[in-house]
Amino acid sequence: MTWVPNRWYVAAWDSEVDRSPMARTICNERIVLYRKLDRSVVALRDACPHRLLPLSLGFKEGDSIRCRYHGLLVGPDGAAQEMPIKSERVPKAICTQRYPVVERHRLVWVWIGDPERADESLVPDFWPCSAPGWTFDGGYNRIECDYRLVIDNLMDLSHETYVHQGSIGQHEILETPIETRVEEDEVYVSRWMAGIDPPPFWRDALRSSGPVDRWQICQFVAPSSVLIDVGVAPVEAGATLETHDHGVRGFVIDAMTPETERTTHYFWGMARNFDIEDAGFTARFKAQQGQVFDEDVEVLEAQQKAIDMNPDLRLRGFSIDQGSARARQIITRLAAAEGAFAG
Template sequence: MSDQKPFPLNAWYAAAWSHEVARALTARTICNKDVVLYRRADGRVAALEDACWHRLLPLSMGRLQDDEVVCGYHGLVFNAAGRCTFMPAQKTINPSACVHAYPAVERHRLVWIWPGDSALADPALVPDFHWNDGTEWVGEGGTFYGLKCDYRLVIDNLMDLTHETYVHAGSIGHDAILESPFDVTHTDRTATVTRWMIGIEPPPFWAKLLGRPGPVDRWQIIYFQAPSVIVGDVGVTLTGTGAREGDRSQGVNGAFLAAITPATETSCHYHWNFVRNFRRDDAELTRAIQTGHVNDGKGVYDQDHVVLEAQQKAIDRNPRMPFYNLNIDAGALWARRMIDRMLAAEQTQMHRPSEAAE
């Protein structure tokens, strides 16, 4: 019987915001693997297995000494490559004394970790998350660490925005989301859900950002990159000003960003941001949008997380798979299909006979 988890290992996952990793030890659980992160003197990030070779105490309970980690139990020292460089009370170091070093890359203001086969960790495969760079698009997000749900439930949530009508009524929800047709396109590793709502009254969030009365054309273009990154191109413009044809100059444009990292089978880390390409120097607006998304349980993302964690509890108590699906689930189904393909490929690779055995 396979013990494979519901997340591919051969992929880049966001482990932390760059500003969170300093000259100190930071613990994370990523794809059921305990990892300790720290920044080296040259600025590069190191990521090691968070368990001492000797007695398995988490290395994150130790201390950083120059660019090496000192175990807090018996003082074994490990360098950034995971190799033990010191053992107490003996001069000879056991050559097997090492911990796994995970490939780590910094890009788009995030630290990305590859928990699978290190030989396959190509930095060119880091997801396109350039909206988060803080240049053309601005915004300040955050992370919900240890969100108590399967990471795929977050993907389901973001790939089908009809839930806004019910979960986010009074801010971004609108009946037009239910009534407007949508298209789903896909490649081997991406899926895109596109919905246009023409000539509608804007919901409160967008009406305030637009700042002009009258009906609007609203768009939601959600882009999924397997296994767990989503970018939602969203916005409104005054009706008939050409946004659908490519001219968004009369409107306001934002993007919701999600880099979702599995922690365990039933928990995940949700790195989020909402960025915009207008009024980029308006720090007060940045804070207002950030607060609107996370605000002592009353923000847009807070509302989602209540639903997601309640859904996970219900799944745990009433396990039945697959879920029943509706037409609105088309984007989420394509996303899950891509994840399943990645899992199947890893399973095949794991059981492929070696050349020596052949």
């Protein structure tokens, strides 16, 4: 196991889950999700307690699911409500696992582990996604790689220079030193680029040319999220690394949910505090961001294949990998505390 049990993981965007059953594998556990009539989300183990046919193949009846194989009716609490032969008594022991669910910041989170330990205060605080004066939207990619490789990618933005050279990459990123600090179960990597020309993506967002100050502050939040405070401001605005509500500012929101040890659900988005009423710009911004992340997907999947083909080799860490190395150490420590292995 390479992840931390007894934590919240994003299972879906709020718009993905509707009345019809939806199946998704989270941390090697197959889960079925759907909404009840009151629109609250149900998450159950996607296996009928009779013959284990996926419940996601079944038929919805009110807030319950009838198994498509023999007709066992399972309620939203996971308990059997009706046997295949309706005259038979329903044993209390016949049930399927139910997962705690929280909807927050337009995402559906499920608790993987002991349901008695589900603590809503442990849901990562994606505050820009819900705060007044901000707007938020995003997308999804399924990536065929270890979720920790995605965290490595996001905590080391030096890769932008070459992977994203047509959009957000520029050589000043590699030429600027980083500052790394650890605060309990969080890691911060900061980079301040003063008096530079903005890359195309940020120039268009600012709607002006000329030298800018650019910042990148990556924040790893255990067990598998990264928030990146990014933006540019005209030099004359006087922005600083500590105070930069100038120019155009956004938070890249990243939630990496392990599907298996070699595949990842990647939920991404951008929360921003400028042009928040411009729905057309939001759609265009999301499309551009999606193109940027597609470039990451290509690299990460190729990296995972190379790792699998070279079992005698190990990843090496340079100075630019400080953030990702600290994040991995936190994951390993938290997993070990749960009696799990995060090698």
